[in-house]
Amino acid sequence: MFYFISGELALLRPGLAVINAGGVGFKLTVSDRTYDALSSANSKEAKLFTHLAVREDDMELFGFCDEAELDTFKLLTTVSGVGPKAAMSILSCFSPEKFALAVCTEDKKAIARANGIGPKTAARIILELRDKMMAENTLPTLSGDTGAPVPSAIGASAASSGKMSEAQEALLVLGYNRTEVLGVLHTIDTSAMEVEDIIRAALKKLMR
Numbered sequence: 078m079f080y081f082i083s084g085e086l087a088l089l090r091p092g093l094a095v096i097n098a099g100g101v102g103f104k105l106t107v108s109d110r111t112y113d114a115l116s117s118a119n120s121k122e123a124k125l126f127t128h129l130a131v132r133e134d135d136m137e138l139f140g141f142c143d144e145a146e147l148d149t150f151k152l153l154t155t156v157s158g159v160g161p162k163a164a165m166s167i168l169s170c171f172s173p174e175k176f177a178l179a180v181c182t183e184d185k186k187a188i189a190r191a192n193g194i195g196p197k198t199a200a201r202i203i204l205e206l207r208d209k210m211m212a213e214n215t216l217p218t219l220s221g222d223t224g225a226p227v228p229s230a231i232g233a234s235a236a237s238s239g240k241m242s243e244a245q246e247a248l249l250v251l252g253y254n255r256t257e258v259l260g261v262l263h264t265i266d267t268s269a270m271e272v273e274d275i276i277r278a279a280l281k282k283l284m285r
Contacts, residue, residue, distance in 0.1 A: 082127055083122070084103075087126050093106065103138060107165075108169045128147060157200060159202065244275040
């Protein structure tokens with residue numbers, strides 16, 4: 078019904094923002110991340126992407142500081158047993174990028190740290206979303222389009238086990254392009270590393 082709402086930020090509290098748009102005060106439930114973004118904006122004007130949740134006895138409008146957070150919210154609410162409040166709890170703990178990383182690396186402990194999210198729910202989120210998030214990308218082979226062999230520094234055992242492929246997929250989900258991902262992975266000796274360690278090492282190089 079509403080794609081975004083833009084106007085004067087009339088009220089801001091943890092978990093709540095009110096935007097005055099055309100003389101109407103729209104009350105929006107927001108994550109801690111969006112609250113922090115609005116708090117640090119130093120502007121009386123605000124624009125939030127929205128989702129209207131309709132239940133039998135209530136309607137609630139949710140606001141998001143960017144489309145990535147909105148998309149992650151929608152994706153989370155497709156998981157059985159995860160409603161809007163649980164999704165907002167997760168978004169208060171994770172940026173969309175860090176949530177994608179937690180799902181792709183199957184980090185149940187990290188997801189379960191969100192308020193109201195237990196280990197079983199975290200496991201269900203990973204089970205239902207991991208393949209969906211991976212499928213959003215067209216994944217290249219480790220050798221790239223040229224068919225060039227993977228450098229020996231990668232380690233044949235790591236490549237054959239699929240660790241490098243999983244790390245590559247996770248980094249692509251986070252928004253890095255194929256060229257820079259392959260370039261960084263080729264510089265890491267992953268023979269004694271787990272997938273999570275490979276991703277962390279690659280992120281350190283990519284964020285320099």
